[in-house]
Amino acid sequence: MATFNLQIVTPDGLMFSGEAESLTVRTVEGDVGILPNHINFLTALGMGEARIVTGGVTRRAACIGGMLSVRNNEVNLVPTTFEWADEIDLDRANRARQAAEEKLSHRNTLSDQELAVAEAKLKRALVRSGVAARR
């Protein structure tokens, strides 16, 4: 089966490097699937689940922010946050979700910036717990 070279790097280090058969990620425009010999491609990542098929095994992860570039069958996934489904701390995500929801429950008292921060936190927590819950 045809493969492509995939590298996933985050500020916390190299998360994956090797041959993969397919990659699905959530971009700012919606889910995008990358198969071998994809055209050169560049996009910004949104918040959501990433699925990587390597050696017939599908691995799932929470993947938030950053960018995806494809160049001559070399795929670089450069997210801000990337956590494999089995490494997500579900308790922490749930706690973060509760804290953010509580903060948003009295949203009139918040400034625009605080509101944006709280909403971003809630979204992150939802992505994490969503990915972790389906493992």
Next chain:
Amino acid sequence: MAGVSMKGIKLRIRSMESTKQITKAMEMVAASKLRRAQDNVTRSRPYFETLYSTVCEISGSSDAFTSPYLEEREVQKSLYVVIAGDRGLAGGYNHNVLKLAEAEMSGKNVTVLPIGKRSVDHFRAHGFEILSDVWAQAGDLSVSDCFTMARELCKRFLDGEFDEVHLVYTNFVSILVQQPSVLKLLPLHGTGEAGDDKSETLYEPDSETLFAAVVPEYLGGLIYGALCESVASEQGARRTAMDSATKNAEDMISDLSLKYNRARQGAITQEITEIVAGSTVS
């Protein structure tokens, strides 16, 4: 006479010894912090490099479209982000990076965004225009702080507050070698290497939106990487400086001990001479 100088030497030895203990302790602390900082550097380096090369490639191969981030404006105002340490006693670390920053800035109309306490103090004392001193503690900054900073910078750059942004930091070459360096952040400049198939790259949603989303991330990543390098450099410089201070203290102590023993021997000899002289007389 000999007694006074003996006491003086003894005091000096004692103060040398306590100094040595302090420098030794600082060296140990720096060494353990260095190990952690070095781990951070090795972990963030691939990210830093991939990000840098990818953005260089796309901005180099993207003659077809324009983005405010790519546009070279006439430079009226420059912003310098200068990363230095939080504390002194790190050999030439702070001095070197600040000196490089000043050399780069000379003759330009600049605003400074200092990171690290030493950097804030320095630019405030020299009367530079300071953008913000929220990020005074270089050691405590997290990834999300860097992204906040980057978004702020991008916004101000697009508003036309300044026409170019430079980053001055210290590159961690090895434990013994740290190299202060300057990196131009904005406007983006391409390396122009990927000229072969520029028309075939697909940008989604479109190049301009893409740049607007990717550039703040890119800057945040770059600043974070530079910060990791700088923090590691600071600890490395401090370890080396404290190591040599400890060695100097040891040298001085052995020198002083020699002097002390000579003075002691001299005093004893004198005393014996006096007693012998006294007993011959009687």
